[in-house]
Amino acid sequence: MSTHVPHLLAGLVDDAAVFPPGSAALPDALAAHRRHRDSWYADLVGPLLVPASAVVSGELAATLAGGPGRSAGAPGGPADPAAPGGDSAGGRLVVGLIGDTGIDGLPAALAALPAGVTARQVEVAVAKRGEDPLPGLTALLGLAGRSGGVDVHAELPLTFGLMGALDAVAAARADGVPVAAKFRTGGLAAELFPTPVELAAVICACRDRALPFKLTAGLHHAVRHRDPETGFTHHGFGNVLAATLAAADGAEVDEVAAVLATTDPVPLVERARAARAADRPLWVGYGSCSITEPLTDLIRLGLVDAGHDVNGGDEA
Numbered sequence: 001m002s003t004h005v006p007h008l009l010a011g012l013v014d015d016a017a018v019f020p021p022g023s024a025a026l027p028d029a030l031a032a033h034r035r036h037r038d039s040w041y042a043d044l045v046g047p048l049l050v051p052a053s054a055v056v057s058g059e060l061a062a063t064l065a066g067g068p069g070r071s072a073g074a075p076g077g078p079a080d081p082a083a084p085g086g087d088s089a090g091g092r093l094v095v096g097l098i099g100d101t102g103i104d105g106l107p108a109a110l111a112a113l114p115a116g117v118t119a120r121q122v123e124v125a126v127a128k129r130g131e132d133p134l135p136g137l138t139a140l141l142g143l144a145g146r147s148g149g150v151d152v153h154a155e156l157p158l159t160f161g162l163m164g165a166l167d168a169v170a171a172a173r174a175d176g177v178p179v180a181a182k183f184r185t186g187g188l189a190a191e192l193f194p195t196p197v198e199l200a201a202v203i204c205a206c207r208d209r210a211l212p213f214k215l216t217a218g219l220h221h222a223v224r225h226r227d228p229e230t231g232f233t234h235h236g237f238g239n240v241l242a243a244t245l246a247a248a249d250g251a252e253v254d255e256v257a258a259v260l261a262t263t264d265p266v267p268l269v270e271r272a273r274a275a276r277a278a279d280r281p282l283w284v285g286y287g288s289c290s291i292t293e294p295l296t297d298l299i300r301l302g303l304v305d306a307g308h309d310v311n312g313g314d315e316a
Contacts, residue, residue, distance in 0.1 A: 004305045005043040006276035012237075013294050014046035014096055014287040016216075018054075022289025026054060027063050030093075036291050041304065044295060047120045048093065049287050051100045052109035061114040064093070093117045096287075099124025103139050110150070122147070123182055123214070125155040126165070129191075133157060133165040141172045144179045153182040153214050153284075158194050163205060170209035180284060181211055185235050186218015193218060193232055200243065200257035206282055207247045215240065215286040222297035223265045235260060237286060237294060238301065242271040248281035269301050276303075 015036060016022070017029035024032070033048040054060050097119050099106050106122055113119060126136030133156050144152035156165050172179050183202055186193050194202070206213045222238035243259040251259075262268070288294055298304040 004040055006303065008241075008272060008276050008278055008280050009298065009303065010043050010280070011046045012241075012280070012285045013044055013291060014049050014285055015291060016049045016287035016289050017291075018051070019049065019098070019287065019289055024289070026050075026059055030063055032291075041291075041295055041306075044298075044304070045291055046285055046287075047096045049096045049098050049123075052097050052105055052122075053100050055097065055109045055112050055114075056101065056105070058112075060095075060117070061112075064114055064116070094120050096120055097122040103136060103143065106143055110147075119150050121151040121153055123153040123155060123216075125157075127157055127161075129157045129159050131157070131160070133161050134168065137165050137168055141168070141177060141179060144172065144177045147178060149178060152177075152179045154179060155182040155184065155216070158183060158198060158202065162202075166205055166209055166211060170211045173211065181206060181213040183213060183215055184217050185215045185240075185286075186232070190232060193234070196235075196257040196260035197253065199235065199240075199260055200247075200253045203240075203244055203247045203256055203282070204251075204253050212282055212284050214284040217287075219286050219288065220290070220293055222294065222301055223268065224261065224263050236268070238265065238268045238272065238297070238303075240283065240286075241280070242268040244281060244283045245271050245275055265301055269303060272303055 015029070015033050017024040017032060018026055029048065036042065036045045050060055093116060095113075095117060097106065097109050099109075099122060101109065103124055103126070106124060110119060110122070124140060126140055127133040137154055137156070140152065140154050154165075154169055156162055166181060169179055169181050183194075183199075184192055185199065202213070218232075218234045219237040219240065220234060221236055223236040224233065224239050225236065226233045239260045239262065243256045246259050247256050259267070295304065299306040
């Protein structure tokens with residue numbers, strides 16, 4: 001591990017540069033991801049998230065063959081194959097596949113990965129809001145059982161049938177299936193932002209089932225804040241980290257919700273500092289279209305020790 005990034009934050013932020021609102025072109029995102037993985041803050045960065053459609057269409061292979069940055073087989077990547085995030089030895093690219101082609105399209109995307117590319121995880125929604133998640137989840141669990149060790153993240157809507165779906169995911173995980181939950185914490189509509197109580201209930205439900213979870217969307221800054229352009233109030237990833245630590249210590253929903261709701265960074269930083277050397281419990285991490293934004297917040301809060309140019313590795 002880097003002396004700059006504490007163990008608690010290892011692999012916290014997956015590189016979602018190609019997804020909104022960043023929406024970077026894949027060649028630009030790949031070149032930026034290489035810079036992130038070669039940087040002093042590399043331990044913070046998870047894999048590059050890539051749409052399954054970009055793999056099946058050949059776009060990823062074409063980008064690796066002729067796009068900017070090193071090719072998948074070029075030397076010069078980080079030397080540690082166990083690094084928390086993207087590249088491993090020899091410049092090999094590690095990606096997370098986002099199932100924009102649906103559950104049924106994931107096997108084709110996995111089979112179409114170019115030489116020199118490894119999928120660490122696949123992530124896909126199993127239902128829309130208001131739909132019964134169990135049919136889609138059952139299909140995904142069948143795939144997860146044949147995934148060859150690739151982690152599978154089932155995105156579950158925070159509505160009808162959620163607790164039954166969590167029970168099914170936990171049961172499959174107890175049987176050795178490499179599956180975890182995933183939840184949406186933001187988006188282009190107000191209803192896509194769960195309240196602190198709703199998110200706290202989900203975190204505690206995962207805690208009670210010993211179930212890892214991932215989050216996506218809306219976590220642009222460390223501390224809970226209101227976006228002046230949209231009027232939406234966003235969860236802070238620092239709030240989520242502190243809330244998850246509290247839940248892992250036995251806090252119940254009301255206390256976890258209070259941590260999620262606070263806009264005071266001091267108690268968030270104090271809780272994270274106390275656990276700097278520990279494994280991060282429950283929370284796998286989240287995808288961000290910017291790596292620099294969360295990195296800058298972590299430096300400002302004193303949770304990451306910077307001695308370098310922060311903007312040197314930004315994807316923009």
